Amino acid sequence: MNFSRMFHNLNYVVSALLFLMGLYTVVVKPNLIKKLIGLNIMETSVFLFIVSIGMVEGGEAPIVAEGVKSSQMVNPIPQALILTGIVVAVSTTAVALSLCLKIHERYGTLNAAEILGRGEP
Amino acid sequence: MRKAAVLGALLIIGAMLLFAIGKMPAMNSRNAPDKTHVIPRYLEKGEEEGGAKNIVTGVILNYRGYDTMGEVTVIFSALCAVVALLDREKRGLSRSSPDASGVRSSVIVRTVVRFAFPVIVFFAVAYMMLHGEGSPGGGFQGGAILGASVIVFTLAFGLPESTRRMPLKVRIPLESTAIVGFLAMGIIGLAYGVNFLTYLLPGVHGAMAQTVRNLMMTVIEVGIGIGGGVIFISIVFAMMREDKYELQPDVPQP
Amino acid sequence: MSKIVHSVLPAIIMAVPWLAIPGAVLWGKKRPGAAKAVYVGCTAATFLLITTMYPRAMDGVVSVQHLVEVAPGINLAFRVDTLGFYFAILLSVIWLLTTVYSLGYIRTRETRYYCFTAINLSFCLGVAFSANMFTLFVFYELMSLFTYPLIIHEETEIARRAGLKYLVYTITAGAVILAALIMQYYYGGTLSFLGHGTLNSETISKPVLLIIFSVYMLGFGVKACIMPLHGWVPDAHPAAPSPTSALLSGVILKVGAFGIIRVLFDVFGIKLLGDLGVALPMLWVASFTIIVASLFAITQNDLKRRLAYSSVAQVSYIILGLFLLSPDGAIGGLLQIAHHAFMKGTLFLCAGIIIHETGKRDIREMNGIGSKLPITMLAFSVAALGMMGTPLTCGFITKWELGLGSIQAHRPYFIAVLLLSALLNAVYFLPIIYIAFFKGDPMDKLLKHETSRTMMVPVIIGAAFVVILGIFVTVPGLPYSLVKIVVKALF
C-alpha cells in the first residue's frame, strides 16, 4: 500500500474510518437512537468523501464572477450530488425517528435487545 | 464475542476501502478523471447553458434537473412516510392545553424570536431562494432555513400557536409546491415540443430566452424552497405532536 | 418411411374428458344421475373418437399436430403413430370399464373423483399422443400430480401416508426426468420422436450417453416400478379405491413403461442401445424385479397388496421384453402392456367387489367366498389363470412371445425366469382360488347375491377379454395386429 498517497488523500482515509465507525455503532450499539446516530455518521462520511473528490488545489467556489477562471473552480457535481444526498439522509432519518417514536410508544423502550425479547405479544 | 466478530468484519472492509483509497487519484489534483471529463464544459459554458452564475445551481436544476426532481420526491416520500406512521394532526385546533410541557419559554427568548423570525424568513426567501442562481444558496438551503425559522418559533411559542398560524389547510397545498413547480415547468417545455425539463421555449431567442429560462428556474427554486420548508415543518409538527401524545402514558414505562 | 398427415383429432380427443368437469361440478350434488351420465358419456366419446383413428394406425400413418411453441425449439405437439394409437386405445378401453365400474363403487366425494379421473384420462392420452419428449414430460408430470387426489380418495390415515409416499417418489422422479430431458436436449439438440433414435453416438461421448440413459431409467423406473424404485406401489394400490387401483395398475404403471419405450425406441434407438451394452444389465434388473416381487407377493395376506406386488413383477415383463432388443421380445413386451392391463384390471375390480360386498381384505378370511360371489370369483379365477400363463388365456401369448424373443436374442436363459415367474404366480394365485371355492365352511351361504350390474358388467367384459385375447390372437384390430405393425417399423 502506498502510504504517502494515502496521507495525501487524508480526507478519503478519514471518511473511510468514519464510515467504519458509523457501521460499528449501527451494528453493536443496542440503543436505537445510537444506531441512528451511527447511520448519520456513515452518511456524513460519505458526503465528506464525495465533496473531497471535487476539491482542487487552491480552488474557488464554482460561481461565475469577475477574476475567477473556470479552471480554478472546484468540481460542482459532487456538491450538487451531496445536496441531494443530504436531503435523502434527512428523509431517512426522519422516517427512522418516527419509527423510533412509535417503537418507544409501543414497547416502552428503545433497547434493541429488549425489543427483540418482547417480540411475541 | 459478537463485538470481536464485528470488529473483524470491519477490519476486512476497512482494509478493502483503504486499499482502494491508496489507489485513488490524488486529492486536489487537476488531472483526476472527474476534473477532465464532464466538468470543463459545465465550468466553461455553465453560465450560458445552465442559466445560472452559480454553477452548482445550474447543475442541480438544469443538467441534472431530473435528479433534483427525484430529490424533492424523496423528501415528499419522507413526509408521507412520517405522517403515515405518526398520524397527522387533525384539522383545526383540538388541543385545549396551550403548551403541554407546562413550561413557557422566557420573555427574552420569545421577544428575540419574535424579532428574528421575519428576518430569517426574509433571508431565506429573498437571499437564498431568489438569489440562489448567482451566489451560494438555492432552493433547498432556503427551504431548510425557512423550516428552521418556524421550528424556532414553535420552540418558543409552542406547537398550538404555530399550528394556529400555519394551519393544515395552508400547509397541505404548499407541501406539493416543489413537485408541482417542477412538473409545471417541465410540462411547459414538453408542450412546446422540447424535452422535459428543458427551460427553453422554441421560437424565443437571445436575451428573451435567457429571461424565460431565469424565470422558470426561479419558479422552481421558490417552489423547492417553500415546498421543502413546509415539508420539514410538517414532519417536525407530526413528531412533536407525537411527543406530547406520548407524555400521557398509556403504555407502562419500563 | 411412414406418411404424415396433419390432424387436430388428438387435441380434440384430449379435450373431450374435460367436458365431464362442468357436469360433475354443476350437477354433482343436485342431479347425480346427470353428472354420471355426462361422465360416462365423455369417457365413451373419447373411446369412440380414438377408434376413428384406427385405419390410419393400421396403415402406419402418423398424425401430427403442432400446438404451441413454448420456447424456441421446445414445442407442445402431438404425433400419433401406431404405438401411440395402441396405447391410447388400450387406456381408453380400460378407462371406460373402470368408469362404468366406479359408478357403483364410488359413494363419497363423487365430484372430485369424476373430475380428477377425467382429467387424468386426458393427460394419459397426452402422454400417448406426445410428439416429443417435452410434451411427454409435461403430461406425465401433470398426470402424476393429478393422480394424487385419486389415491387419497378415502382420506384415511393410511391413504394419506400412501399418498405422501407416492408424491415423494413421483416428484423426485419428475425432477430426475427433467434433468435427463435437459441433458438430452443439450447434447442431442432435439426432443422430437422421429421413429428412430435421435441421439448420435458419433457426436456424444459414451459416458454421457450412459448417464442420460441411466437418469432416464431412474426417472421412469419409478412409475414403471423397477425393483429398487417400486416403494410406493404396494402402499398406493391398496389405499386407493379399487377402480383407481385398476387404473393405476392397468394404465398408470404402463405410462412409466411407455416412457421407457419412447426412450428406448425414439431417443436412443435400438442400435445405439445395443452398442452401449446397457440391455443386459436392464434385463437382469427386470428379472430380479420379476422374481423378487413375486416372492414378496406370496408373503402378503392383504389381497390388494398381493395384487400390487404382482403388478410390480408383471410390469417388468414389459421391460424384459423390450430390452431383449429382438422383434419377438418387443412383441411380447408390447403385448404385455395390453394383456396385463386386462388381467390385472379385472383382478383389481374383482377385489373391489369383494371388499365392497364383504368388507374383507385379508385372503385368509375369504373362505368360501366363491359361493357367495360366484361370478366375481369366476372372473377372478380366469384372470388369475391368465397371470399364470395358462394356455388359451392372453397371459400365455405374452410368455410365448417373450420366450421366442429371448431365443432370438440368444439369451435363452431368460426363459427360466419366465417359467419361475409363472410358477410363483401359481403359488400366490392358486391358494386364493382354492380358498374361495374349495375351502370348507362357506360363509353366509344363504346370502348368495352378486353386486350391482354396473360393477358386474366391466368385470365380465374384462375376463372375457382375457380369454378372447388368448384365443383369437391374430384377429385384426386386437393388440397383436397393432404390435406387429409397430415392431415391423422398428426392426
Place this chain on the structure above:
Amino acid sequence: MPLAFAALCPIWGMWRRKACFPWSLLGVAITSFLVWSLIGKVNASKVVAYNVSGWRPPWGIQIRIDYMGLLMACLITGVGLMLLIYSWRYIVSEIKEERIPYYYTLYLLIFTAMLGFSITSDLFNFFVFMEIFSITSYALVAISGERMALRAAFKYLLMGAISSLTVLFAIAFLYSATGSLNMLDISSRLKSTAYLPVASVALILFIAAFAVKSALFPVHVWLPDAHSIAPSPVSALLSALVIKMGVLGIFRILFTVYGHSFSGLSSTWNSIAGVVAWAAALSIILGSVMAIIQRDLKIMIAYSSVSQIGYILLGITLISTRGMAGGLYNIVAHAMGKACLFLVAGIFIYKHGLRRIENLRGIGRTMPVTAGAFALAALSIVGVPPSAGFVAKWYILWGCFQEGQYAFVIVVLLGSLLSAVYCFRVVYYMFFTGAGRPGVGLDEAPFTMLAPTAILSVGTLFFGIFATLLLPSLNNAARVLLLK
C-alpha cells in the same frame, strides 16, 4: 422519445393530491397503458432513449429503456395494477382509516420510483430512485402500526440504509475513477481507466449492497420479518417487485456498468459473479428449508422468496445465455406467482383471520377459487410444467449444462423438490383434509380481491405455455449482454 417521458409524467402528477383509490387507479392505469405502448417501440429499435432537460449524456441524465428495463417496467405496471385493485377492499381491514390516503400516496410513490429505477441510465439517478422506493417501503411495512411491524420495519430500515450508503460510497469511488455518472459512459471509460483497483472495490461494494436489497442468502435476515408482517398487498409488492429491484441493481452493475469481459477487471468480475452464484445456490436451498419448517403461511411464502431470488441470481450469474434468459424469465414467473400467493394469504387473513397453515383445513371447499389460485401459483413456484416457473428452471438448468456447472444442476433440482414440499403441504391442508363442513356453501372474497388473484395465477400458466412471447427477446438480450 417523448413517450418515454410521458410514461413517467402522469405519475408525478398523480400523487400530490389526496390519493384516494380511483385517483391512484387512474394514474397507474394511464402509466401502465403508456408503458405497454412502448413495447412495440423497444422491440423495433432495441433501445428507447430520452434525454431529460435536453442534454446529451454524459452531461445530462438519460432515460434509457432497454429490454431489461422494459421487462421490469411492464412487470411493475402489470402486477402493480393488480395489487392496487386488490388493495381497495383489503387495506381497509388492516390500516387505520385516516392513514389510507397515505397508503395510496406511498403506493404510487413506490410504483413511480421502481419505474424510474428500471429505466434510468444515470447512476446517481439510480440511487435517488432507490432511496424513494426504500423509504416508502420502510413506511409501508410499518403502516399498520403493529408492534411486530414496527420492529420489522426498523430492522429493514437499518439494513436498507446501510446498503444505500454503500451504494453511494461505491458511486463515489466510480465517479472518482471515471469522472462520469452515466452508466454507459462509465462503462466505456472503465475500459481505459488507470484506476482499476478503485473500480473493482466499487464493484464489490455495489454487489454487497444490492445483495442486501435483493435478500441474498447471508443478508436476507430482514426479509422474512418485513414481508410477512406487512399488509398482504404490500407483502406482495415487496416480494414480487421491490426485491427484484435489488436484482436489477446487481444486473445493471454487472452487465451495464462493468460489462462481461473487461480485460483489466475480468478476474475480479468472474470471481464476484461466482460468489454471487454460490450465494444464490445457498439461498435456494436454505430459503426452501426455512420455508419448510415455518408454520405461518406468510412467513413461509416470504422464505420462499429468498429461494426464488436465488434462482434468478443463479441464472443471471451463470454467464451463459440460456441461464440468463432463465433467470430473467424467473423474474416474471416469480413476480406473478409470489404476488398471487401473498394475495391468497391476504384473502385468508381478510376473511377468516387465518395465518397458520394447519388452520387452513378444508378451506379449498369453501373458497375454491382462492385455493385454486394458490395451487396454480404454487405449481409455478415449484416449477411443474407447463407453468412459467418451469420454463425458467428449464432455462437455468440448460445454462448450468452450457457452463458445465453440474453442482448447480443438483442445487436447482433439489431446490424444486424442497419447494414442492412446502408448497404441497399448504395445498394438502387446503384441499385434502377436513371433512367439508356441512351446510357451508361457497364463501369467497369480494370480487375486487378475487379477480387480481385469479388473473395473476392464470398469468403464471399463460406465460408457461406461451413462453415464446418473451423468450426470444430475453435470449437476444442475454446474447447481446454476454458477447459484449
